[in-house]
Amino acid sequence: MTALRVLLVDDEPLALRRLETLFGDIDGVAVVGSAANGEEAEERIAALAPDLVMLDISMPQKSGIRVAADLAVDPRPEIVFVTAFEHYAPDAFEVDAADYLLKPVRFDRLRQAVERARRRRALRDAADRLAGLPGPDARSDAMWIQVANGNLRLPFDQIEWVEAAKDYVLLHTATRSYIHRISMTALEQLFDPDRLMRVHRSAFIRPALVKAVQRLGKGLIALEMEDGAVVPVGPSYVKAVLARLGLD
Template identity: 45%
Template sequence: MKVLIVDDEPLARRGLSQALTTFENIEVIGSASDGDQALSMIRSLNPDLVFLDIDMPGKTGIEVAATLGRDHAAEVVFVTAFDNYGEEAFSVEATDYLLKPLNLERLGQAISRAERRKAERIAIHPTHVPPNDQAQRSFILANGRSLPEDHIIWIEAAKDYALIHTSTRTHMIRATMSQLSERLGSSVVRVHRSALVAVRWVHGWKNFRRGASSLLLKDGTLVQVGPTYLLSTRKALNGLDGESR
């Protein structure tokens, strides 16, 4: 994927550019230091993915994404030190919302999500969602939109918010892991103090050294299982013991 980095801090641009060298499918084609420059470069370079800071001189990252519109070819991943712009970010159809300092695993997940979303724009048919044997239930988001519960892959805590990950985008809501676990019931399992995983999206276990364990999800995401949640997770996933393929 062709990537454009937008951040008003030179150190942040260099750090993200260096982090992106970890991923073989990424080509950084440029960087911008403010919103106006970003818009100009997006239109001239036509990147597949834009990592976009929010708090910048001139146009903010939110304003840049809103100006581009929802049908623009570039996927937008916001990268910011602030967690209070989530609702605005996802109202302009952001692919993901990453908090600084960046975590390589979360960065990889954002890239994978952008790739899937990009492919969905091109594909004739939508991404396959695992079948649901029960009547479909919906999860009502803060903006009033309805999100089918079987679209939820996993949920992670982000300070006072929760990030609900689906195959194509992430939704941010103000809620705790305990509140969401109670609300979603047996369709999710608490695997970490800051993570819930949809049972139907679990592919298997991935065991690492020193007893650390993670779950491999059907979309390729790895979610760490906290030591205190290991037993309850194994019980909830009783048919998925051992190393995944």
């Protein structure tokens, strides 16, 4: 297994040293550098092309949120935000962070975040190798997905939630996730909105599988699905989602 290349960014030397120590006990990772502010982080990302950036949010001059929002490198590294403040969570989800860790960082949460970033990275790498996928099924109740040994017809009724991944989407079912090259706008035209509802520019969910609603403050929410996934709801979708769930 190729080591996941990690860049650490924090303006607090003690926080950097703690992360370095914790990463020393995680297999399959290599810390390739560090940065102490947003400008340095952008320079290191461009020079080192890390797979994962552990990014502090509160830094002088340029915050971690702005660094992530301004990233123009391709391939874009996975981002895991690290902060002492919970109220930044909505902003972190808006820039497609893989995870969000509170200080002091616990080892179990860090390892979980790294594995999630690794899984997302692997899915994106796999997407880059796919080309010429067949389009949606003519009956409009399924779509064809390319798999290792050919093509699979995936019924829309099996899709539990969807998240965007660059030019692709990840289609999550009860048993596995599939990657497919299609835009979120095109999916919105295919899906029955009574069964698969758009809740974010980067996400659809099946309302019947929402287990809990998390209140994030400032009127923002996230949805906890039956499979344990937490899907953020875009600000412009909150009112419609709450109404659909009978919580308005």
